[in-house]
Amino acid sequence: IDTAAGPVIRQLDDTVISRIAAGEVVERPASAVKELVENAIDAGATRIDVEVADGGKSLIRVSDDGCGIPSEDLPLALARHATSKIDGSDLLAIRSFGFRGEALAALGAVGRLTLTSRVMRCDAGATIASAGGTLGAVRPAARGCGTTVELRDLFYATPARLKFLRTDRAEMQAVSDIVRRLAMAEPGIAFTLSQVTDGEARVSFRADAETGDLWGALRGRLGRIMGSDFTENALAIDAEREGLHLGGFAALPTFSRGAATHQYLFVNGRPVRDKLLTGALRAAYSDVLSRDRHPVAALFLSCDPELVDVNVHPAKAEVRFRDPGTARGLVVSGLRHALAEAGHRSSSHLGG
Numbered sequence: 238i239d240t241a242a243g244p245v246i247r248q249l250d251d252t253v254i255s256r257i258a259a260g261e262v263v264e265r266p267a268s269a270v271k272e273l274v275e276n277a278i279d280a281g282a283t284r285i286d287v288e289v290a291d292g293g294k295s296l297i298r299v300s301d302d303g304c305g306i307p308s309e310d311l312p313l314a315l316a317r318h319a320t321s322k323i324d325g326s327d328l329l330a331i332r333s334f335g336f337r338g339e340a341l342a343a344l345g346a347v348g349r350l351t352l353t354s355r356v357m358r359c360d361a362g363a364t365i366a367s368a369g370g371t372l373g374a375v376r377p378a379a380r381g382c383g384t385t386v387e388l389r390d391l392f393y394a395t396p397a398r399l400k401f402l403r404t405d406r407a408e409m410q411a412v413s414d415i416v417r418r419l420a421m422a423e424p425g426i427a428f429t430l431s432q433v434t435d436g437e438a439r440v441s442f443r444a445d446a447e448t449g450d451l452w453g454a455l456r457g458r459l460g461r462i463m464g465s466d467f468t469e470n471a472l473a474i475d476a477e478r479e480g481l482h483l484g485g486f487a488a489l490p491t492f493s494r495g496a497a498t499h500q501y502l503f504v505n506g507r508p509v510r511d512k513l514l515t516g517a518l519r520a521a522y523s524d525v526l527s528r529d530r531h532p533v534a535a536l537f538l539s540c541d542p543e544l545v546d547v548n549v550h551p552a553k554a555e556v557r558f559r560d561p562g563t564a565r566g567l568v569v570s571g572l573r574h575a576l577a578e579a580g581h582r583s584s585s586h587l588g589g
């Protein structure tokens with residue numbers, strides 16, 4: 238700094254701005270997988286295939302059979318703040334996973350991204366590439382209806398971030414965790430997760446689409462992901478309070494764990510890690526579990542999008558309820574009520 242003249246303020250160029258913004262959206266391979274799978278869900282896919290090599294560091298490929306992207310829109314899909322999901326008029330009524338229009342741009346800024354897609358009304362698909370934020374030309378490409386996003390060499394353009402990644406094994410574990418979480422909330426969609434080694438893909442997780450009624454499908458999917466011993470030892474939860482609905486399954490106290498690692502919480506279909514909700518889950522079991530035991534549950538809170546703000550964080554793992562007390566009360570009373578009915582009477586009254 239020139240002490241006489243003061244510091245020089247410069248406008249950063251777009252590539253640098255994109256890379257900084259990308260850092261908030263994409264922290265590690267699992268966050269890239271999350272964005273891509275959520276895009277596929279938003280596109281109405283009925284099957285989603287995820288392929289990963291080296292824990293996602295060298296390759297992430299997500300293919301879906303959703304609505305696709307018209308070839309003329311491919312460059313726009315990779316532009317920052319471009320989205321088909323909201324028009325900006327009602328940020329409080331978001332029903333899709335995406336809305337920031339940031340993910341593809343961010344991924345294209347920090348890795349080598351290829352977006353290939355075809356919509357129903359066209360006989361041919363098209364493809365576009367982005368490397369470190371530089372867009373290539375749109376070229377024709379053969380594929381069925383739907384979209385494939387291939388992301389190679391994540392963070393090659395931001396070596397500092399690359400250094401923070403953990404082992405391939407740990408990154409793969411995080412990828413697997415997020416795919417499972419997303420699959421839990423979407424029993425109607427078939428998912429596969431494959432590990433690619435030397436060009437060979439080996440399926441490490443498969444969840445076929447569940448059919449039947451909503452509860453049956455959910456129970457089937459949860460059983461496949463969390464284990465059938467969970468669903469066999471779980472109580473169905475179905476409670477409502479002031480426009481909030483709580484559904485899902487919560488295990489009997491006898492099926493508790495030594496760590497709070499088997500608690501899956503969703504708000505309007507999104508996996509969340511929310512202190513308010515995990516605190517409520519803990520409180521609901523406080524009279525029937527000792528302090529070193531933790532309940533196992535998969536809980537789905539749903540409400541009008543206006544009652545919850547999902548705009549808190551770019552990675553969207555946090556939410557903010559308009560009325561946190563109601564959300565907490567519903568979880569506590571809904572679970573206590575189910576536990577009491579199953580004969581695990583708590584000492585405090587059931588009002589929550």
Ligand code: ADP
Pocket residue numbers: 272276277280301303304305306314315319320321322334335336337338339340341342383384
């Ligand atoms: P957002 O999801 O917030 O809209 P993204 O950067 O993730 O932002 O995606 C930008 C746009 O690209 C989306 O709004 C959508 O129109 C399109 N898109 C991305 N992925 C897919 C997909 N798998 N299928 C169809 N369209 C997609």
Ligand code: MG
Pocket residue numbers: 272275276334335336338340341
């Ligand atoms: Mg998105």
